[in-house]
Amino acid sequence: MKVNFKNILITGSGSGLGRAMAIRLAEEGYNIILNGRTESKLAETEKMLKKFQIDVLIKAGDVSDSNFVSSMISEIVTEKKELHGVINNAGISGISSSILDISEEDMQKIMDINFKGA
Numbered sequence: 132m133k134v135n136f137k138n139i140l141i142t143g144s145g146s147g148l149g150r151a152m153a154i155r156l157a158e159e160g161y162n163i164i165l166n167g168r169t170e171s172k173l174a175e176t177e178k179m180l181k182k183f184q185i186d187v188l189i190k191a192g193d194v195s196d197s198n199f200v201s202s203m204i205s206e207i208v209t210e211k212k213e214l215h216g217v218i219n220n221a222g223i224s225g226i227s228s229s230i231l232d233i234s235e236e237d238m239q240k241i242m243d244i245n246f247k248g249a
């Protein structure tokens with residue numbers, strides 16, 4: 132059964148799992164709000180959603196920035212009236228070798244995006 136008029140925000144939907152989830156939910160009739168830091172990647176995902184008859188909104192920005200997140204949510208609620216679900220997918224792995232070798236700055240970045248961003 133197609134689910135119409137439900138608005139779902141997917142963070143980190145300019146690539147990978149976020150993009151795949153956007154396509155899958157669009158197939159089911161959900162309206163999708165795309166988020167990520169890189170506009171061109173979001174535009175590419177938006178193109179892939181064109182064939183589904185749903186509304187797509189792009190909100191580019193960094194989920195580790197709480198001011199951005201607050202404005203994004205306010206804008207979505209203003210523009211779409213309701214936000215029915217959020218998929219907190221944006222994240223980085225960041226650790227390419229031993230955790231013992233990671234710099235404090237890189238660890239902070241991971242915490243800001245993966246933990247605080249969620």
Ligand SMILES: NC(=O)c1ccc[n+]([C@@H]2O[C@H](COP(=O)([O-])OP(=O)(O)OC[C@H]3O[C@@H](n4cnc5c(N)ncnc54)[C@H](OP(=O)(O)O)[C@@H]3O)[C@@H](O)[C@H]2O)c1
Nearest residue numbers: 143145146147148167168169193194195220221222223244
């Ligand atoms: N793939 C796996 O096997 C796997 C396994 C375990 C966990 N995960 C987790 O699942 C999620 C998706 O993984 P993936 O493999 O699809 O990774 P991916 O292709 O790198 O996608 C992550 C997306 O998040 C966005 N992003 C990163 N930092 C962001 C930020 N601060 N604000 C907004 N968007 C941000 C990136 O776009 P921009 O750089 O343009 O912002 C990117 O489009 C991640 O959280 C990852 O850690 C994945």
